[in-house]
Amino acid sequence: MNKTIITLAAATLFSHSVLATTELPDKQAELPAHPKTEKSDHLVPRDFSTIPNTPFGDKVKQGYSLFVNTQTLQGKYVNNQQNCVNCHMQAGMKADSAPLWGAFMAYPAYRSKNDKVNTYAERIQGCFTYSMNGTPPPQDSPELVALSAYSYWLAMGGLLDKYNMQNTPIPELSDAAVQLGGNDESFILPIEMMKDLPAGKRGSLAGRSFPKLDKPEQAPSIERGEIVYNTTCASCHGANGEGIRDHGVQSFPPLWGKDSFNWGAGMHRVNTAAFFIYENMPLGKSIQITKQEAWDVAAFMNSHERPQDPRFKGDLKANQEKYHNHQGYYGKTVNGKVLGEHSY
Known part of the structure; x- marks a missing residue:
C-alpha cells in the first residue's frame, strides 16, 4: 500500500x-x-x-x-x-x-x-x-x-x-x-x-449500526415503560434518570435531565433508543428484555425533559416541524407538559 x-x-x-x-x-x-x-x-x-x-x-x-x-x-x-x-x-x-x-x-x-x-x-x-x-x-x-x-x-x-x-x-x-x-x-x-469494498460503498460493513427491531405488537407505552425502567434500569441510571455519580465521577450516564444528551441527539428518537436498548442493555447482559419492553422503556426514557435542541431559535413548533418529524416527544404534551418548552 x-x-x-x-x-x-x-x-x-x-x-x-x-x-x-x-x-x-x-x-x-x-x-x-x-x-x-x-x-x-x-x-x-x-x-x-x-x-x-x-x-x-x-x-x-x-x-x-x-x-x-x-x-x-x-x-x-x-x-x-x-x-x-x-x-x-x-x-x-x-x-x-x-x-x-x-x-x-x-x-x-x-x-x-x-x-x-x-x-x-x-x-x-x-x-x-x-x-x-x-x-x-x-x-x-x-x-x-x-x-x-x-x-x-x-x-x-x-x-x-x-x-x-x-x-x-x-x-x-x-x-x-x-x-x-x-x-x-x-x-x-x-x-x-x-473488489469487496469499492469507494463509495464501504458504509455497509456487517454490524455497523444498531440492529433494527420489528415494529412492536402494541404501540410504545410510557406507562408500561416506567414499570420496565423501575425494575430493570433504575439501579444503574437512577430513579429520576440522573445516573450514578460517586465522588464527582459519573459512572453510569443520566438518561434525561440537564446532564443528559439534548433534544437534537439521535438517541432521543424512540426507535433508535429501542434498537440500542434491546441489543445492549442491561450493561453486560444484553437481550434480557422483550422487544416490546425495549420499545416501551425507550418511550418512557424519552418522554422526559432534557437540554434544548441547539437548532432552536425561539419557535418550538417551527423547530418541531423542521427537525422532529420522527418517533419522539419533542413539542408534544406528556403529563400536561409540552416537552421542549422548558428545556434546560
Whole structure:
C-alpha cells in the first residue's frame, strides 16, 4: 500500500471540505438500522498492545482515552455528563452498537437532511453538538484528530486481519486523511479488499449500526415503560434518570435531565433508543428484555425533559416541524407538559 498516495490525495480533497458552519443543520440524522448480521462477519480490531510507539500511535492512544473518558473535555467541548462510550459500547469496538470501525468506513457520505457530503470529522463534531450538548472541536484540533485516528486504527486493523494480512502494519495517515474518513476514492485499500469494498460503498460493513427491531405488537407505552425502567434500569441510571455519580465521577450516564444528551441527539428518537436498548442493555447482559419492553422503556426514557435542541431559535413548533418529524416527544404534551418548552 502506498501511504504517500493515501496521505496526499486525502489531504487535497479534504482541503475543499468545510467543517464549521454558522447554521446547525441536521448532522445527527438517524443512523440507518439494518437486520442483525452474523458475528463471524464482524470486524475485530487489533489488540491495543499493537498500537505503535510513534507520533501517530500517540494520537490513537489519545483518541481512545478521550472516547472512554470524554468528561476530560468538560467545559471545553462537553457540557453534560456523557462519554462517547455510553452509546458506542466496548470502547467503540462492539458490533451492533454503532462501532467506530463501521462509522469511519462509512464517511465521507452524503446526507439529505443537510444536503451536503459530510466527512468523518463532521460526524464527530455533530456528536459533540448534540450527544455531548457541547461545542464541536474545530477542524485539525488535537482532539478531533485523535478521535479520528483511533477510529481509523480500529477499522484498518480489523480489515487487514479479516483479509488474512495479520503481519501487515497499519499505515500511518496524515491528520487530513483520518478526518476525511475511509469511504472515498483517495482512501486506497489493498488490492485484496478493493473488489469487496469499492469507494463509495464501504458504509455497509456487517454490524455497523444498531440492529433494527420489528415494529412492536402494541404501540410504545410510557406507562408500561416506567414499570420496565423501575425494575430493570433504575439501579444503574437512577430513579429520576440522573445516573450514578460517586465522588464527582459519573459512572453510569443520566438518561434525561440537564446532564443528559439534548433534544437534537439521535438517541432521543424512540426507535433508535429501542434498537440500542434491546441489543445492549442491561450493561453486560444484553437481550434480557422483550422487544416490546425495549420499545416501551425507550418511550418512557424519552418522554422526559432534557437540554434544548441547539437548532432552536425561539419557535418550538417551527423547530418541531423542521427537525422532529420522527418517533419522539419533542413539542408534544406528556403529563400536561409540552416537552421542549422548558428545556434546560
